[in-house]
Amino acid sequence: MDYAGVNAKIQAMKGRLLDAGDYGALCAQPTVGAVAEKLRESPSYQSALSYLEGDELHRGMIEQSLMLSLAADFRNIYNFIGDFKIRRYLSALFLNFELGIIKKLLCMVYDERDIGSVFTDELSRLLGDDLEVDIGKLKNSKTVPEFIDNLKGTGMHSMLASAYTEQRSLFEMETQLDLYYYMNLSKSQTKWLAGGDLAAMAEIKGIEVDLRNIMWVWRLKSYYKLPDIMIYAHLIPLSKRLRKEALVAMVQAKSVPELESLVAQSPYAGVFDGKESLEMSFGREMARVYKRALAMRPNSLAAASLYLFAKEAEVSNIVSVVEGVRYKLAPEEIMKFLNILGARSA
Amino acid sequence: MVEKMMYVNIMGHIRDLDWVIEKYVANYDVQLERASSKLAEKAGLTPLVTANPYQEAAKSSERILANPEFTFKGKSRMPGEEATSILETLKKSQQEYSEKRAALMEKSARLEEGIATFAPFSALRFDVADILEFNLISLNFGKMPLSNNKQLEAFLYVDPEILFLEASRSKEHVWGVYATPRLLKEKVDQIFDSLHFEHISLPSEFGGKPLKGSPSDVMQALKVELDEVKSEIDSLKGKDEPRSKEERARIAEAATKIIDLYNIHEAKKFAAKTPKDYFMFVGWMSEKDSAAFQKEVAFDDKVIFLSDTQEGSQAPPTKLKNPPVVRFFEFFTRMYGLPSYGEIDPTLFMAITYTLLFGFMFGDIGQGAVIALLGTLLYKAKGMALGAVMGVIGVSSIFFGFLYGSVFGREDLIEAAWMRPSEDxxxxxxxxxxxxxxxxxxxxxxxxxxxxxxxxxxxxxxxxxxxxxxxxxxxxxxxxxxxxxxxxxxxxxxxxxxxxxxxxxxxxxxxxxxxxxxxxxxxxxxxxxxxxxxxxxxxxxxxxxxxxxxxFVRVGAFALSHAGMMGVVMLLAKTASGQDNIVVLVLGNVLVIALEGLVVGIQVLRLQFYEMFSRFFEGDGREFISYRSAKPLKR
Known part of the structure; x- marks a missing residue:
């Protein structure tokens, strides 16, 4: 398939991404309302934020509106690609986004909060179209088993249903969702992609899985202090450059310094330098991987996937800005939490 | 004619009640009434409240007789006890049958469940019962999601402490068994738990019999047993119903008897009780029946029968009695209303005038014959009163046909005995x-x-x-x-x-x-x-x-129009060569008979109801329905 047309469109969309200067201006706003006001100046958020009024500007609402703008961008790209096979893959790729929403809802259900109020018409339409479940039923779920039961018909249902018991924590269920996402993506990658698309996406997503696994071993060992044998269930059983034995060795490392040295010996030495948060390092490295893949295979899905990656990062950055402004942090402080990829120029 | 009614009292000692109902009430046309509360109070009467002992049995008898295989015609002479015991035996055997069947169905469901439990493990070629008893090694059967199994394969296969043996997989799950030294059981269980392994316990026995051999052996054994159970269920089919014709006939007779008994007991609800343990029925009987009744009980000292022309609290019910042919026209009278007891029954008048008016308006020998024939056929085949009426008015039409000299609309075949309406x-x-x-x-x-x-x-x-x-x-x-x-x-x-x-x-x-x-x-x-x-x-x-x-001008108008309509048919049937087209003639006649017959029939009825009945007939009567004909349960 020829990506000239799609890439031209993506080029135009990229021009609307925020750059460091825009973020600086956003961080300098005195109130959350002013941040929203400023954001509305940007063409990509004009419509997404248009229906938000001053009083409604709590975090959840802004977050949802931003996510909907991400979904709109995805829909744009999806509609522009005619090849049904690639469309199938794109759906699997974007599932991450829907699963993100499901995780948030699941979290609320675990906390015994009413999820009905979260569902705006836009969100219902979005989830209803993508997941093919009865949203009316889903939003009235009061308990976790009910919630899982109402997901019947989706691919994730059987996995959640057979994993859930009363002892299972939200964390474990979220891991199951991640596992579902990556296994499903890997399956549809080999099934629907070929040539440059397959090469580019296998590279990008393979490295993403490797990095994610390292990041989780690190996290679970150093912060959560989880016993080694319990860590495996949180890892994705796929690999690109990191051999499985190497990953198992990392899991079995006796101490954090030993883990550090094992990572340093891996193909991903230098990614996690310990100076910034794991997520920051992960995001920076992934941006590099995307850009490299795009440079090597310009006529592939690389451009589209890079755009979606960048947009996702931007959404999470804006959420951080809103939080920072709400808690009256200094603009420089807020900037430190942002993952500015510079994707606009790539 | 409205038949004369007598207000009757039937009395006797309460111990003879059943017998009196069976012998008299059930055999005569008597309409029972509940003794009015005023009257009852005066006489110290109380309603006789008894539960009908045949309630249940009658219901099942009704069900039995609803089945066309069980028919009994005539009067059942079977003693009540015998009928009851036949039905009870039947019920018992049916109950036994359904219990047996339910037990078998339950067993077959359990067997299927057992087979389904073992099925995913059928690839394992060892004796389950044996290995579960190993002292040093713990074996655990179960299933896990496919993706979690991938984690196991990716990260834990190298671990010498863990042995997972896959038995089978579906699109979503992997079934298998993991083995671990008992010393490490706790740790390994934890790992499998984190991988969402669901334990499945394989039963070691079924119905008291130990299950031996590999899962596929066990499945085989269970399947053999399942087949046996299934064939047993199949062989039960039809066993719940009596086979022989004689047996079915006997059961039908018993059911008929039970329904008769039920109805007898239902009659008791109309009975009142005197303080001295006497019962009393009140009701209505025709004068003739009452006289016959009187004669029959004259020498029976157990029954006291009183009849009186004095009317009870209610107006007497109406029982129409008309001579055979006129009786068919009661159907029209009822359409308007039943005459009340003191009113003149207009049926006879209506029968005569209806017949004559119809003939006058639609006089044609040929077409009248068709109507008469058709009506007779309808009456014979379906017993329709309307058919009989058609027969009668058809004859009238033939009669007037002779008077008018009209045969199938042709006025040139015979001379008119009286006149030709179209000419005068x-x-x-x-x-x-x-x-x-x-x-x-x-x-x-x-x-x-x-x-x-x-x-x-x-x-x-x-x-x-x-x-x-x-x-x-x-x-x-x-x-x-x-x-x-x-x-x-x-x-x-x-x-x-x-x-x-x-x-x-x-x-x-x-x-x-x-x-x-x-x-x-x-x-x-x-x-x-x-x-x-x-x-x-x-x-x-x-x-x-x-x-x-x-x-009433319409009466003449229709007589005129008949010749006119048939004239049109003749005109259409005339072909160029001067011959008549038979098809057109036949179709034309059919159309005229249907159309004119229907319209004239309705017009005459309209004249009857509107011009005549409305002048003298109220029709507020209450139909006489004898207890015998209006039994609560029909058989």
Whole structure:
């Protein structure tokens, strides 16, 4: 398939991404309302934020509106690609986004909060179209088993249903969702992609899985202090450059310094330098991987996937800005939490 | 004719109640009534409350007889005890059957479940019972999600402490067994738990029998057993129903008996009880039946039977009794209403006039024969009363056909014995009106007779269909007749004088009848309003006399139209060569018979109901329904 047309469109969309200067201006706003006001100046958020009024500007609402703008961008790209096979893959790729929403809802259900109020018409339409479940039923779920039961018909249902018991924590269920996402993506990658698309996406997503696994071993060992044998269930059983034995060795490392040295010996030495948060390092490295893949295979899905990656990062950055402004942090402080990829120029 | 009714009392000692019902009440046409509470109180009667002991049995008997395989005709002479025991045996065997079947079904479900449990492990070639008893090694059967199994394969396969043996997989799950030294069991269980492994316990025995061998052996054994159970279930099929014809007939007879017994007991609900343990039935019987009853119980000292013409608290029910052919027309009378007990039954009158009017309006030998034939066939085949009516009016049509000289519309085949309506139009219409005048006078006559019979004096003296109406109508009709015959020797002043009296009576019928009944005279809305209403009312009465009379012109009109319609058919059937087209002729005749037959039939009925019945017939009667024919449960 020829990506000239799609890439031209993506080029135009990229021009609307925020750059460091825009973020600086956003961080300098005195109130959350002013941040929203400023954001509305940007063409990509004009419509997404248009229906938000001053009083409604709590975090959840802004977050949802931003996510909907991400979904709109995805829909744009999806509609522009005619090849049904690639469309199938794109759906699997974007599932991450829907699963993100499901995780948030699941979290609320675990906390015994009413999820009905979260569902705006836009969100219902979005989830209803993508997941093919009865949203009316889903939003009235009061308990976790009910919630899982109402997901019947989706691919994730059987996995959640057979994993859930009363002892299972939200964390474990979220891991199951991640596992579902990556296994499903890997399956549809080999099934629907070929040539440059397959090469580019296998590279990008393979490295993403490797990095994610390292990041989780690190996290679970150093912060959560989880016993080694319990860590495996949180890892994705796929690999690109990191051999499985190497990953198992990392899991079995006796101490954090030993883990550090094992990572340093891996193909991903230098990614996690310990100076910034794991997520920051992960995001920076992934941006590099995307850009490299795009440079090597310009006529592939690389451009589209890079755009979606960048947009996702931007959404999470804006959420951080809103939080920072709400808690009256200094603009420089807020900037430190942002993952500015510079994707606009790539 | 309305049959004469007797108000009857049947009494006896309570211990003879069943017997009396069975012997008398169930064999005579008697309509039972609940003794009125007033009467009962006076006589110290209490309602006899008994539960019907055949309630349950009758219900199942009804179900049995609903099955066309179980039929019994005639009267069941089986003793009640025998019938009860036959039905109980049947019920017991059916119950045993369904219990047996349910047990087998349950067993087959459990077997299927067992097979389904073992099925995913059928690839494992070792004896489950043996390995579960290993001392040093723990074995765990179960399933896990496919993706979690991938984690196991990716990260834990190298671990020497863990051995997972895959047995089978579906799109979503992997079944298998993991083995671990008992010393490490806790740790390994934890790992598998984190991978969402669901334990499945394989049963070591089924129904007391130990399950030996590999899962596939066990499955095989269970399948063999399942097949046995299934064939046992199959062999049960049809066992719940009695096989032989004689047996079925006997059961049907028993069920019939039970229903009879049930009905007898239901009759008790109408019985009242005296303080001295005597029962009493009250009800209605026709005079004839009552006399027969009286004769039969005359020498039976256990039953006291009293009959009386005195009417009970309720008006007697109506039982129509008409001669055979006339009886078919009861169907039309009932359509309007059943005569009340004291009223004249108009069926005979209606039968005669309906038949004659139909013939007069639709006189044709050929077509009448078709209608008569068709009606007879319908009556014979389906027992339809309408069919019988068609037979009768068809004959009338044939008769008038001879009078008019009309065969299938052809007026050139035979001579008219009387006249041809189409050639004597004015005469035909005049005759029709004269018939109408006569019929209206008859209707008034019936009304007067009813009024006298029922002692309704205002109806007799003031009604437009009573005496004044009769006088007025005869005088006017006579005067018109004289004018018509050009013999006008009428004295107008005398005429007006004679007519003024009946008209005044009719006009003032309401205040006058109030006076007659010695009620207070009240004029609603004042005198002006009263005058207005009276004038309009009188005008309406006069108009009705006129329109009802003119209405009979249609009788002649239809007689005319028959020749006209058939003329059209003949015209269409004529071909260029001068021959008749048979198909057109037949179709034309069919159409005319259907159309004219239907329209004339309806028009005559309309004349009956509207011009005649409305003058004298109220039709508020209550149908006589004997207990025998209206049993609570029919068999």
């Amino acid at each position: 139009i004015m005469d035909t219409l005049t005759i029709a009106v004269v018939i109408g005048v006569f019929l209206i006078l008859c209707a008034m006559g019936f009304n007067i007779a009813n009024a006298i019979k029922q002692k309704q004096w205002p109806k007799l003296i003031f009604s437009p269909n009573g005496l004044p109406g009769l006088v007025f109508y005869i005088v006017v009709a006579g005067a018109v007749g004289l004018v018509f015959l050009k013999q006008s020797t009428l004295h107008v002043a005398l005429l007006v004088g004679v007519l003024a009296v009946p008209l005044a009576l009719v006009a003032l019928r309401e205040p006058l009848s109030r006076l007659l009944e010695r009620k207070k005279l009240e004029l609603e809305g004042g005198a002006g309003m009263f005058v207005l209403e009276t004038v309009i009312g009188l005008f309406e009465v006069l108009l009705t006399y006129f329109t009802n009379t003119v209405s």
